[in-house]
Amino acid sequence: GEDVEQSLFLSVREGDSSVINCTYTDSSSTYLYWYKQEPGAGLQLLTYIFSNMDMKQDQRLTVLLNKKDKHLSLRIADTQTGDSAIYFCAELPAGNMLTFGGGTRLMVKP
């Protein structure tokens, strides 16, 4: 199985908050990332967090990192239909290659 795990699917209503969770395994990871992929497109870097940080906020996006539990989450406030996409978390371990989770498909219902 994959070293980085995510739930497959999340459905929310427009205007609600979305929380996408991720667990990783390599404690040496220095950076952790969230990417967004819309249908038929490449990956868009949404945000990243350095491993010595607990939280990072960027407009509607909040990233929480629990290094002890190797748990990463992405909260999207006021979720919009345009946020519907697949979200990948990724870690950058000491080996220096991005390792991706399987992706979480976010569906936003109007």
Add this chain to the structure above:
Amino acid sequence: GAVVSQHPSRVICKSGTSVKIECRSLDFQATTMFWYRQFPKQSLMLMATSNEGSKATYEQGVEKDKFLINHASLTLSTLTVTSAHPEDSSFYICSARGLGPYEQYFGPGTRLTVT
């Protein structure tokens, strides 16, 4: 953020022919470029890593003679799928990393269909 382009975005070719996909970093110099393959409803699978001016490093199970990678400059890498077969049909995504290891940008992807 930085921009990575890919060309073509979509290509259909006949079995046995070769296809070249270009990946360019438009506003930064990419010290390292990566090629990924993505199957439907799956995550990205790293195929190879290339540094400018040197040979690519291929992941286990990826045939280097079939997937030729050339990283001729700091802004251009190419992937050539040689003697393509229907099982090579996939979504190929390139990625580029600049001087900082923490920012890796992805191209829009190329949909390859081999008939």
